[in-house]
Amino acid sequence: MRLRNKPWSKKLIEENPDYILLDPTDMAGRWQERFEKQHPIQLELGSGKGQFIIGMAQMYPEINFIAMEVQEGAIAFILRSQVELQLPNLQLVLANGRKLDEYFAENELDKMFLNFSDPWPKTRHEKRRLTYKDFLKQYKKVVKNDGYLQFKTDNQGLFEYSLASLNNFGMKYQRISLDLHNNEELMETNIQTEYEQKFTKKGQRIYYLNAQF
Ligand SMILES: C[S@@+](CC[C@H](N)C(=O)[O-])C[C@H]1O[C@@H](n2cnc3c(N)ncnc32)[C@H](O)[C@@H]1O
Numbered sequence: 001m002r003l004r005n006k007p008w009s010k011k012l013i014e015e016n017p018d019y020i021l022l023d024p025t026d027m028a029g030r031w032q033e034r035f036e037k038q039h040p041i042q043l044e045l046g047s048g049k050g051q052f053i054i055g056m057a058q059m060y061p062e063i064n065f066i067a068m069e070v071q072e073g074a075i076a077f078i079l080r081s082q083v084e085l086q087l088p089n090l091q092l093v094l095a096n097g098r099k100l101d102e103y104f105a106e107n108e109l110d111k112m113f114l115n116f117s118d119p120w121p122k123t124r125h126e127k128r129r130l131t132y133k134d135f136l137k138q139y140k141k142v143v144k145n146d147g148y149l150q151f152k153t154d155n156q157g158l159f160e161y162s163l164a165s166l167n168n169f170g171m172k173y174q175r176i177s178l179d180l181h182n183n184e185e186l187m188e189t190n191i192q193t194e195y196e197q198k199f200t201k202k203g204q205r206i207y208y209l210n211a212q213f
Contacts, residue, residue, distance in 0.1 A: 001069070009076030012083070013094070016041035019082050020075070020092040029105035035064045036088035039099045043068060045097040045130060046117055048194055050078030053113075055191035057090040057119040061108075068093045081128035097130065097138075104142035107145040112139055113146040121156040129164035136169045152209045154181065154199035180208040 013020055021027065021034075032038050039062055044053045047067035057065045067090070069075040075094050082090055093101065118128040126132055131151065139149060149171070153159050163176075177183045180190065181200060186208060197204055 003073030004162070006076050007075045008077075009072055012076060012079055013072070016079060018022060019090075020079050020094060022094050023177055024032060024093050024095055024103040029108065031066070031091075031108060032064070034091045035105040038063075039064045039089065041066060041108060042111040042113065043109050044113040044115065045100075045132055046070075046114065046149055047078060047092075048074050048116075049162045050075075050081060050092075051197075052115055052191050053090065054078065054081055054085065054087070057087045058085075059191065060190075061089055064089045064091070066091050066093060068095055068097055070094070083212075096137070100138040101141045106141055107144040107147075109143045110149060111150065112143055114149070114151045115193045116153055117151075117158070117200075118154075119155040122209045126161075128163065129132075129158065131158070136165065136171075140169075141170055144212055144213050148174065148210055150208075151204055152193070152196060152208050154195070154204045154206055156207065158207075163209065166211050168210070171213055173209060173211050175208070175210045177208040178205065180206040183208075184190065 031041055041064045045068050047053050047069045050067055053065050053067040067078050072094060076090055078092055082092065099113045114130050120126070120128045127134065151162060175185055175186070180186055200206060
């Protein structure tokens with residue numbers, strides 16, 4: 001998904017430094033300072049327009065959430081919602097998740113979410129998949145021991161690849177569903193992402209996994 005930068009996004013970002021960070025390099029070990037209350041911190045990498053992370057922040061006020069997104073044209077939508085909602089437990093970061101260990105201290109996060117990450121189906125693009133081992137190494141550093149990685153996708157190829165990649169990396173599966181929307185128990189707490197709604201409407205299955213580092 002490539003979104004054009006909106007004419008209003010730069011100004012909105014400049015006007016709201018309390019909600020969005022453009023350079024998180026000096027934040028490692030200090031993320032709690034960005035939130036009103038000290039709570040466990042959970043990160044979504046590749047938040048798109050933010051439907052999931054906003055829903056999570058509303059549903060779980062006792063958790064602090066960070067939305068990290070590399071596209072200005074996408075994160076501007078999350079910021080627009082946040083300016084209206086003023087959720088005390090939501091912070092935004094315009095940055096690339098490749099450098100997570102520069103942005104977070106070891107064990108600073110409780111959990112990470114990857115939702116409908118770009119599948120990069122060509123073998124030569126394997127390193128760009130957010131479940132490639134180099135990314136997993138970064139996640140493991142910043143997520144606490146026994147913390148979780150939750151992943152949802154409509155893409156069977158990416159899901160199968162990710163199962164193998166996480167397994168080879170030594171992660172332990174806590175839950176796997178090959179049809180999330182027909183799993184009553186998981187659906188009780190499932191917050192749908194924008195892509196999830198789009199693909200579900202088309203009749204596509206949603207794959208889900210939750211694994212421990
Ligand atoms: C296919 S969209 C899915 C958006 C949203 N998670 C959803 O499910 O509706 C993937 C998003 O991940 C973002 N993304 C991809 N690679 C990223 C990276 N390395 N760091 C941060 N964001 C990334 C893209 O810019 C895009 O907005």
